[in-house]
Amino acid sequence: MSEATSAVIPGSTxxxxxxxxxxxxxxxxxxGSGDRPCVFEVFARRLPSGRRYGVVAGTGRLIDALATFTFGESELASxxxxxxxGTVEWLRNFRFSGDIDGYREGDFYFPGSPILSVSGxxxxxxLxxxxxxxIFNHDSAVASAAARMVSVADGRTLIEMGSRRTHEEAAVAATRAAxxxxxxxxxxLEAARRFGIxxxxxxxHAFTLLHTxxxxxxxASAFRSQVETLGVDTTLLVDTYDITAGVNTAIEVAGPGLGAVRIDSGDLGVLARQVRRQLDGLGANRTKIVMSGDLDEYGIAGLRAEPVDxxxxxxxxxxxxxxxxxxMVYxxxxxxxIPVEKRSAAKESRGGAKKAVRYARRSGTLVEEVVYPADLDRVPDGDGSVVHDLMVPLVRDGDPVGGLPTLEESRRFLSRGMVSLPWEGMTLSAGDPAIPTRFVRAR
Amino acid sequence: MSEATSAVIPGSTxxxxxxxxxxxxxxxxxxGSGDRPCVFEVFARRLPSGRRYGVVAGTGRLIDALATFTFGESELASxxxxxxxGTVEWLRNFRFSGDIDGYREGDFYFPGSPILSVSGxxxxxxLxxxxxxxIFNHDSAVASAAARMVSVADGRTLIEMGSRRTHEEAAVAATRAAxxxxxxxxxxLEAARRFGIxxxxxxxHAFTLLHTxxxxxxxASAFRSQVETLGVDTTLLVDTYDITAGVNTAIEVAGPGLGAVRIDSGDLGVLARQVRRQLDGLGANRTKIVMSGDLDEYGIAGLRAEPVDxxxxxxxxxxxxxxxxxxMVYxxxxxxxIPVEKRSAAKESRGGAKKAVRYARRSGTLVEEVVYPADLDRVPDGDGSVVHDLMVPLVRDGDPVGGLPTLEESRRFLSRGMVSLPWEGMTLSAGDPAIPTRFVRAR
Structure with missing residues (x-):
């Protein structure tokens, strides 16, 4: 019973x-070549046009998905x-038993960074x-965009509300990445249940229209109903009809202790100032202003000087x-x-298993990333005095290693990492990657 | 056992x-307003920039998802x-018992088309x-783009291979929409199992590289292995190293009866002609050419004059x-x-439940779409001699109506529909919607 009605639990991935x-x-x-020991690497040939950095996301979801990457009767029948x-029998007994190393979830990546290394x-x-x-192409795309928004929001609250704009399961993963x-x-709500977000x-607007x-x-009836049920700390949506009238009604109904008002349309910058003045004039100095409505990182940047909470x-x-x-490619x-690589126009890859480090100044500011052959006997010198190892063990003999970071830990890791980017790398304007990457070739 | 390893079956949506x-x-x-009878509509305020038409997709998936839109113990606990x-108890007994009407899956839509009407x-x-x-925002976005590719491919085979570029479950829905x-x-493979596609x-390339x-x-070893296992009708990927050498090797190994060669990089137009000549010269006149590598509708259009299969x-x-x-919005x-609508800047909606028809010439070519109040006593006159009703019953009292089209039937419906668009509406170039939409206001 509880299983039939429980979350979307992937039986087999x-x-x-x-x-x-x-x-x-x-x-x-x-x-017979199926048994040859191999190394596959995940990397992105380039960042999206003009972006300064990417954010690795998906590692935690991959570890979970790997546990159910097995072939049951239904999969085998298909x-x-x-x-x-013979192949079907092989799959019946299949379980990934190799090793995976990779960049930490929440770390940056740049063109050519060996984000994941899968060996077996x-x-x-x-397979x-x-x-x-x-997993990585979706989650890292969302996290990379979201990090720019977080950076430009500069400490103000960000609420992810995009579920309706993407596939229902992708929405849950997008929430996690954001x-x-x-x-x-x-x-x-599914992201809240599944990941504790x-x-x-x-x-x-439908709730206000309902009271017609x-x-x-x-x-006023709509606002009164909402405040009675959800409390005075609620957020009232004030732009269904006239915003000035809506704000007046909101404070009349809820009093100056109202939690927040939300504005979802119009010239958000102008409205923020106007509504802030109006709220202050009504004594609602602590009522917050929530802005939504087709915002992206540039829209958020445009509101930096405005009284938006x-x-x-x-x-x-x-x-x-x-x-x-x-x-990203695999x-x-x-x-x-033996290092191998494709050799046709444009899509060159770099053969041989790789490792990567990042050099930073003593102040913590990153200087360069160095990608080098995994069998090099020592870490190459770099331009910076502090060196960070970028690849950590994730899976050994098919099992996740102990102590992998939680989502909260990865979130804090990225948050701390953001202050290590050089300031040019933090700007929204298009340009080169925040730090250069140097590829040390095999001897 | 078979449940634990079966497909990702959504327990509750x-x-x-x-x-x-x-x-x-x-x-x-x-x-007390929760019991008021309401009508919600789904529509898109505009098409993506320059697009001439949208394709409705997601209806079949919504019908399936509705069946499990119930709250079990896990959902209730959350x-x-x-x-x-009291609300939790209400949800425990919840089952949608209203009606849904909408455009047929695979039909076109234009700005303001009332794609779905939900009443209850x-x-x-x-909820x-x-x-x-x-569902509709994801699936219709993919189907709308895919239809342009199908149109410009002009009868040549199209293989969807984008799973790795999107979330793993979104990939299955994207395949269905394509x-x-x-x-x-x-x-x-999951789309093949779930939808019979x-x-x-x-x-x-990894398979060729593996034989290093x-x-x-x-x-040659890689090609030989593939032909031995998959048969001479297989498709050999010939661009891992040198394409001309790859094609020669492919025909040497497989003989002139080889099914196809695939090229994934380079100047695809030039390569198509060159490889066709080469294959013909080797007597492999029936060996097909499959092209891949960052193709979109414009790339496909650019290859129209080339010998690509x-x-x-x-x-x-x-x-x-x-x-x-x-x-799309709801x-x-x-x-x-009582008709209701939001009245703030830019985001106006049109109040009142609506219906829609499309007028066509006797030749079948569409002329205009007319959206009108659902309580109008007759269908408004229009510019055209043949009228098509656009909204059909999908759900009655919470249950799907009988005889809803299968995916194959909806696919044929769209295929037939494509020939009814005026030719300007079929071009890839940016412009107005293929036909105008007229909104008849309430009396």
Whole structure:
């Protein structure tokens, strides 16, 4: 009973996979190459146009998804339509037993950063490609956009309210990524249940319109009902009809102790000042102003000088603010110790398993990232006096390592990390990555 | 056992919901307005910049999701943290019992088209808002972009392979929407299982790289292995190293009966001609050419004159080709028979429940869409001799009506519909909607 009505618990994540991973598996098992030890790496060839940094997100979700990446009867029945019986038997016993290392969730990444390194046999590593990329491309796109919004909001409250603008399950993951990046709360109840993220929200225009009678509109009744049920600390939405009248009515009904008013349309900058003056004039000095309505990082920046206490952000955060996917790829870089790489126009990858460090000044400001061959006997010198290791163990022999950070810990990690970016890297304007990356080639 | 390992079956969809739907519910139940009969409508205020038409998608998924939109113990426990016991009890017994009418899945929509009309009590209708919009905003964004690709592909095969570029569950819904719009197959195995969509795909560059030995690269071994396991009808990926050498090797290994070659990088137009000549010269006249690599509708259009047999499309289709969300809203338009609408700057909605028809010439070409008050006693006259009703019953008393179209039927409906657009509406160039929409106001 409780199972039938419980959350969307992924039974098996194994079919979130492109067909060709399984046909490659079949051919590799047949010719014996499936057992060759391999290293695959996840990286982005570039950042979205003009962006200064990306934020790694999805690691925690990948660890969870890996636990159910197994083939049950239903999955086996489905793939047996195009696979040979021997391959199906192999899948029946499949469980990823390799190692995964990667950047910490909530860390920055730049073009070519080896965000994740997956090692094991070809057979077991190739199967993970699609799921790994789905998770990282989605979550990192959202977190990267959200971090810019958090940065420019400069300590003011950010509420994620974009669930309705994206797929219902993607919305839950987007909320997680936005929270990781520093958003304060979400409208999404499933994200609140699944990840413990604080939920927020009070009323829409529909609630005010609902109180229309044959005698006409009745904003006061709507506000009175909301305050009676949700308390005087609630947020009243004041722009269904006339905003000035709406604010007056709100304070008449709730008194000067009203929690907040929300404005969802119009020239938000002008309205913020006007409504602040009006509230102060009514003695509601502590009533906050929440702004929403197609805000993105630029809209938030435009309101920096205005008396806004909180921003509600929807479409722009869940769609990565113009970059809905992070452009990460999952590439085979090493086979049986031999570096491999594709060699056709434009899409070059760099062969060989890699590690990465970042150099910083003593002040903490980052200077450069250095990516180097994993078998180098020492960390290359860099331009900076403090060196940070970027890759940490995540999975050993198929099991998550102990002590992986919680979502809250990763959120704090990013928050601390933000102050280490050089100031040019924090600007919203388009430009080069915040720090350069140097690639040390194999000897 | 089979349950633990089966597909991601949503237990309850009820928490894919914004918190404010439930706080509004609580206030409306407390003041008695929760029982007022209401009509909510879904519409898009505008199409994405320059687009000529949108494609309605998500209806079938909504019908499925509605069946599990109920609150079990886990959901109740979660919402009881902020709701009063009376509201929680109300939710325990909740089941949507209203009516839903809407445009057919696979039909076009234009700015202001009343795509969905949900009627029932305020309490039951308001709860559906977030889920309805998540489904329609995502699925319609993908289908609208996909339809342009199908249109410009002009009968050539389109393979959806974008799963890795979007959230893993969104990928399954995106595949469904792309197939609805006329794509031929998908890489996504979960979509194949869940919706019966044909799956496609053979090998990635990793498979070729895997066959590297200490003696160096060995493309021939990789091709041989693939042909032995998957048959001569397979598609060999020929651009891992040198394309001309790759094509020669492919035909040497597979013979002139090889199914296809795939090219994933480079100047695709030049390569298509060059590889076609090469294949023909090798006697492989029937070996097809599959092109992939960051294709969108414009890239496909650019290859129209080239000898390409199939396109693999990834990022652009699953992200709506620049418009990852359809911008649809869910607005209260009528309360107890009284038309209602928000009256603040820019975001005006049109009050009152509506219906819609489309007028066409006898030839079938659409001329205009007319949206009119639902209580009008007859369909308004229009510019055209044939009239099509656009809204059909979908749900009655909470249950799906009988005979709702299958995904295949909706796919054929759209395919037939495409020939009814005026030719200006079919161009990729930016411009006005393909047909104008006229809004007949209430008397």
């Amino acid at each position: 194994a079919l979130f996979t492109d067909k060709y991973e399984l046909t490659m598996l079949e051919a590799a098992l047949a010719d 793939v047996s339509r195009f696979l040979a019986p 046999t070809f057979a077991e590593c190739v 993970l490609e699609t799921l790994v990329l789905s 929270y990781l990046a520093g958003f304060d709360s979400t409208s999404n 604080p939920a927020a929200g009070t009323a829409a 009678t044959s005698a006409g509109r009745d904003e 909180a921003y509600g952000v929807g479409t722009s955060v869940v769609t990565g603010s113009g970059a809905p996917t992070a452009g 590439k085979l870089v090493e086979v049986a110790g | 009820a928490l894919f919901t914004d918190k404010y739907e439930l706080t509004m519910l609580e206030a409306a139940l407390a003041d 919402v009881s943290r902020f709701l009063a016991p 009590t305020f309490a039951e209708c308001v 559906l808002e977030t889920l309805v919009l998540s 197939y609805l719009a006329g794509f031929d197959s998908t890489s996504n 044909p799956a496609a795909g053979t090998a990635a 030995t200490s003696a160096g690269r060995d493309e 199939a396109y693999g499309v990834g990022t652009s289709v699953v992200t709506g080709s620049g418009a990852p969300t359809a911008g 607005k209260l338009v009528e309360v107890a028979g």
